[in-house]
Amino acid sequence: MSRVYNFSAGPSCLPEEVLNECAAEMLDYNGTGQSVMEMSHRSKAYEPIIQDAEAMVRKLMNVPENYKVMFIQGGGSTQFAMVAENLGIKNKKAAYIETGVWAKKAAAEAKKLGVAVDVIASSKDKGYSYIPRVEKVTGDYDYVYICLNNTIMGTHYEYLPDTGNIPLVADISSCVLSEPIDVSKFGLLFAGAQKNLAPAGVTLAIVREDLIPEPENCLPGTPTMLAYKTHADNGSMYNTPPCYTIYVLGKVLHWIEKNGGAEGMLKRNKEKADYLYNYLDSSDFYRATAEKGSRSLMNVPFLTKYSKGVADDPKEKEINDKFVKEATKAGLVNLKGHRLVGGMRASIYNAMTLDGVKALVEFMKKFAEENK
Numbered sequence: 001m002s003r004v005y006n007f008s009a010g011p012s013c014l015p016e017e018v019l020n021e022c023a024a025e026m027l028d029y030n031g032t033g034q035s036v037m038e039m040s041h042r043s044k045a046y047e048p049i050i051q052d053a054e055a056m057v058r059k060l061m062n063v064p065e066n067y068k069v070m071f072i073q074g075g076g077s078t079q080f081a082m083v084a085e086n087l088g089i090k091n092k093k094a095a096y097i098e099t100g101v102w103a104k105k106a107a108a109e110a111k112k113l114g115v116a117v118d119v120i121a122s123s124k125d126k127g128y129s130y131i132p133r134v135e136k137v138t139g140d141y142d143y144v145y146i147c148l149n150n151t152i153m154g155t156h157y158e159y160l161p162d163t164g165n166i167p168l169v170a171d172i173s174s175c176v177l178s179e180p181i182d183v184s185k186f187g188l189l190f191a192g193a194q195k196n197l198a199p200a201g202v203t204l205a206i207v208r209e210d211l212i213p214e215p216e217n218c219l220p221g222t223p224t225m226l227a228y229k230t231h232a233d234n235g236s237m238y239n240t241p242p243c244y245t246i247y248v249l250g251k252v253l254h255w256i257e258k259n260g261g262a263e264g265m266l267k268r269n270k271e272k273a274d275y276l277y278n279y280l281d282s283s284d285f286y287r288a289t290a291e292k293g294s295r296s297l298m299n300v301p302f303l304t305k306y307s308k309g310v311a312d313d314p315k316e317k318e319i320n321d322k323f324v325k326e327a328t329k330a331g332l333v334n335l336k337g338h339r340l341v342g343g344m345r346a347s348i349y350n351a352m353t354l355d356g357v358k359a360l361v362e363f364m365k366k367f368a369e370e371n372k
């Protein structure tokens, strides 16, 4: 068996140790004679698994006591609606910073639900290649919404806007536990797990208790399952949770702890990202698309010198396809760029090793030499 280096934007690579542990426990978890996939979520064997996962989130992210930690289904995309339905209830008005696809989708969902959306800043003018600076937000907004790490554009906030008493909401799907985050600065954080935490199927939501309304106070027509209160009051067990995904998530969290927690991940991730960006910045064949000062440590989109920034340019398409094909042959997979940015994208989440990034850069050098 040989494993590849997987640069997928999500679902993405998981730590090999975790996969091995899951494999070892597949048929008989902890002497139960069952797989975690097969057992009741209300069983004595399962309950400690979900409780430990929550405790580990609290520990690694330093979650203050007055926040609820929830495991919800429906992915990050369902959170776009849940945020509006649960928080956009007082003035029915919210501010969104538009930094790309995911922030736009979130705003569109809020609008659809009748929340008045003010786009208070946007980086659309330069193809979302940077994070706009918003120092202070004031107004009668129910919340201010940001996407902390923009998976597609490869950008990341290096600051947080000062929103005073207005709750700050952040989508941290692609940067959760890749770095320390001060939870107390936010009213609500959410992250689909399939980028940095687990296989697909669960979304982590961390919400300040006073922001969780009674279900009947959510926007009219909010389904029971889309009220945070439903999940908060039932320890994420109102209905059947994605049991197996939460089990893997727990294991990933222990792996993160063993590797230095959020601080350890930041160190590891900076080392990897620096290695790749330094090469990109020194190359006359490739260039990173995200501006310095806004660059993601997790997602690194890049173009070749053949790119004219014109979608579907035949020469560009040819070279990109060749890159992806040859990289795959070399055991470096899922490097195709998102269609909105073009080129290639290397997602280098927590589980990607420095060796993987070095192998990628070696391949890139060789490819540049052969195609100059």
Ligand SMILES: *Cc1c(COP(=O)(O)O)cnc(C)c1O
Residues within 6 Å of the ligand: 010, 074, 075, 076, 077, 078, 102, 147, 149, 150, 151, 171, 172, 173, 174, 192, 195
């Ligand atoms: C992947 C992603 C999403 C969408 O997540 P789904 O779980 O597929 O709904 C939302 N926001 C960000 C930042 C993402 O990277």
